[in-house]
Structure formats: structure tokens, C-alpha cells
Amino acid sequence: MTTAVQLKTRELKPGFGAEILDVDLAQADADTLAGVVDTFHRHGAILLRGQDMTPAQLVEFVALFGEPEDHTQKQFTLPGHPKVFVLSNREVDGKPIGAHNDGVGWHTDYSYKAQPVMCTMLYAVEVPAEGSDTLLADGCAAWNALSPERQKELDGLRLHHSYQHFMATREFGRQELSDELKRDNPDVEHPLIRTHPADGRKALWPSTGTVTEVVGMENPKGLELVDELVAFMTSEPFVFRHKWQVGDILMWDNRCTLHTGTLYDDTKYFRTMHRLWAKGDAPY
Template sequence: MRMSILQGATMQASAGRGAAAGQAPAAIPMQAPIGAEIVGIDVGAGATDADYEFLRDALHEYSVIVLRGQGITPAQQQAFAGQFGDLRTSFYNRYAVPGTPALTVVSNIRRDDGELIGIADAGMLWHTDGSYLKTPDMYTLLYGIEIPQQDGRVLGDTVFASAWSAYDALPSDLKGRVDGLRATHSFTAHIAKKEAKGQLKRAPLSAEQRNALPDVDHPVVRTHPVNGRKCLFVTEGHTSDIVGLEPGESAELLAFLTEHIKKPQFQYRHSWRKGDLLVWDNCALQHLAVFDYGQIPRRLHRAGIAGPVPV
């Protein structure tokens, strides 16, 4: 297990703050290249400024952090998320949590009329949230409400891969080749990929929504705006081509890079529990949802935080 510069760090805990009272926040690293569990912070009871500073530091060190056993309301999740930056309201506002427009329902559950209550196909391809936007999501916060199980086994894991570890592991000649290149990220191409694989389950976009999502170009290698790490920023889900390369060369390079980042040595696989609140850094990693639960109910609430233009 990696040692943490944050593990055992002392912070003043607010008196009377529920289960966290008297316990200093600490980050316990996962037995994986990325990820840490945070203890000593009860979001529902209220986090302090020192707590948020601790969480941001942990997030930028571990890329994904897990706060377990958080019994929170949608309003509390939205308020907590807003402390990490500007909340982004999804263009899929038909799936917003009532009363909290910055939260989106991710679920396979259907209403009595057969309509899905949330996005049912989110995360079927490796991606980083909002990369198809000029200012992609910097952070994502996902809260587990209904977690599928079968025969005592938890289903519906989320797998994360470190984009900076994947970059660091590239041969030096390949680093030299990809540094400075740009790639096109396309929501239209993303939907087409899902349709081709028979994975598309969400309601179709309106013409107005499609027009509001033009293709964008981002660096193939992105520099993290806080810690300065270089991260691969091309994905299986949303990257359609590398700008300036012939189609065959572009496809070959993209295939190599998107397969490279999926390697197990870069991954942390999260097994969900009800009440888990995950926060992750979309510059530093990519993620994939595991769809192994069929029609067993699953429901989570997601918040996205707008980030800067990638450089």
C-alpha cells in the first residue's frame, strides 16, 4: 500500500459534527495505483473549510476519493458539490433530480409508463466526463442510492484508469510523437458508437441540443491545471480522430492510446455500497461503468463541476 502525505493529517474537527466529531480527516490509499478512502468527514452534518481543503488535496493526489456511509439528501449533495467549483447543469435536463437541477439521475429504473427515470447507458465506453465540451468537467461527484446485488455479490462496479500513469508509462519516442498533437472530441460520434454497439438507451437529443454540442479539439496530452502532471486526454468514448493525421494513421494511434490506458496496472475498480459518495478528477483519469446487473434496479445521482479549457 502506498504511503500518503495526507494519511493521518491533523485537522480541527468541528465539535458536534455527527459521526465525524472528534475524528481528524484522513486519506487511506487503496491497494491500487489511484484512489483513497476518506474517513472523518460527514457531509450531511456539514463540512468545514478545512475539510474542503483536505478533500481537494486528496483529490489531486489520488484522482478519485471515496466517502462511505454518507446519508445525504439531493440538496446536500448539490451544496457539497458546489464547493468544488461551478456546478454544470446537464443538457439532459429531462433526467434532473427534481428540485436540484445540477444533479442528474443515472438509473435503469422505469416509471409506470415505461419511461426511464435517468440515463441508463452512462459510462458504457471509456471516457472522461464532458470532454466533448470546450470546458470539460473538472470533477464529478456520484452518490450511490440503489446498488444492485445478486446472490450476495455487488454488481455495477465503476473502473477508473489513471491518465497520468498511462502517459508516464509511454516510451519516450511516443511521448515525443503525441506531445503537441490535438484530437477531436465529439458527442455526435459518441452516440453513433453506442448505436453501432446496440448500447444506446437514453432519449434522443433534440435538434437544438445537437446544435449546442459542436465537435471540439483538445490536446492529446493535457497538463493538469493544479498539480502539473501530464495526462493522456483521448478516450474510446468521445475522441473521433487526431487532427492533421491521415485517417489510417489517426485510427491506428488512437487505437493504441485508448487500449494502453485500459491496462490493469493503471486501474482502480470501485465496488459500490449504498451511501458511497465518489469524487473524481476528470483530467487525471478515465472511467467505465460495468453493466453486469441487467434489470436489477440501480440508481445514482451525479453532479459535474465545470473546468478550464484544457492545455
């Protein structure tokens, strides 16, 4: 049985996240890796810089957090590595090798699933000199900043999430779903306030794109409430902005955060990232 070791860390921002220092994931022993996992569960997000990982090593690493999750869209998974999804604006022989501008807009991954992914990992292969930052919003800090009266009003509300709605209305690459994708991704309901299973901490857990209504509340009032809460949670006090370097591994806990990508000059720069997910459980 392995035990977590004490790692050298520093906060990504006050009260949120941890950059783990002086760890080479490709060479790390089991105790060190257990410490990395433990740090993740306590801090909402982790960053490790200067990593050199093969796709197989990335899959092995994300499996320490949970069973690697499959991807809804299969066409941009890495050949030979179906758990690794490619984000890129590169083309080979006139065909894109990855999804471009994927993940722009505040959201939590797989929120349209009954069991959304627990964590998301991005590994930087190729990074623009400017732009393309990833932003993380701390749902626990946002929840704690609400008044007790406001917390009481919100706790217990549920949101209706729809993948079909998301794909039909998103800004980049709208898509009419196949019958198979519709069957595999039925609409779901999730709590607006989510409880973290590690320690019971609560997080504000709205999202954009997939949410069609607050259950039991007529629109536009319901969606206006969601927009208001997303704007609050993604305001400056609760947001960490990550500026990428090649070899960065950034992982965030989808149970207590929102995230968004940002645009860059895709006529001037190339960006290539490998994304992996670990399976989660039903929000409560």
C-alpha cells in the same frame, strides 16, 4: 479563510486515489471540507463511504470544487434539482426515472465541450448485489510509463471530439440530435496529452465515443492510435475497480483519468445513482 486539515486516508490503489476515512460530509466543518477538496486535487480521485446526503447537500458539496455544471440531457435530472442527474433502471408509471447503461465505455465526461467538466461525483442510492462496478484509469501513471521517445511522439497531438458523432454511434440509446443540441454542442479539439493545472503533471488523455480523428492524421491510422492508447491506459496496472455500497460518494478528476461503468443484471437488480459535475476549464 479556511485551511485544509490533515485527513485520515488510504490509497484506492498504489499511487492513485484516496479513500477518506472517518468524515461525515453532512456534518463536517469548513476546515475538514477544505481538506477533502485538497485531497481530491492531489490524488485524482476520492472515495467517502457511509454518507447520507440529500440532493441539496450533494449540490452544496460539489460546489466546493467548482460551479456545478448543467447536464446536456435534461429529461433525467432530479425534479427540483437540475444539477443532479439520475442514473437508474427504475420506472415509475411506466416511464424511466433515469438514464440506464449511461457511461459504459472508456471516456472522460463532457470531452465534446470546449471546457469539459473538471470532476464527476456519483452518489450511490441503490446498488445491485453484483455487477455495476465503476472503473477509473490513471492517465498520469500511464503517461509516466511511456518511454521518453514515445512521449515525444505523442505530446502536441490533438483529438477531434464530436457529440453528434457520439450520440449517432453509441451502443446504448442512439439519438439524432435536435437542432438546439447541435447548436449548443459544436465539435471541438483537445490535446491528447493534458497538463494538470494544480501541479503541472501530465496525463494521457484519449477517449472513446466522441473522438473522430487525430488532427492531421488520416484514418484509420489516427483512430487506431487512439484505440491503442486507450487499451494501454485502461490495462490492469493503471485501473482501479470500485465495488459500490449504498452511501458511497466517488469523485474523480476528469483532467487526468478515464472511466467506465460496467453492466449488471437489470432483470434482477435495481441501480440508482445521483451524478453531479463541477465546471472545468479549457484543456492544455
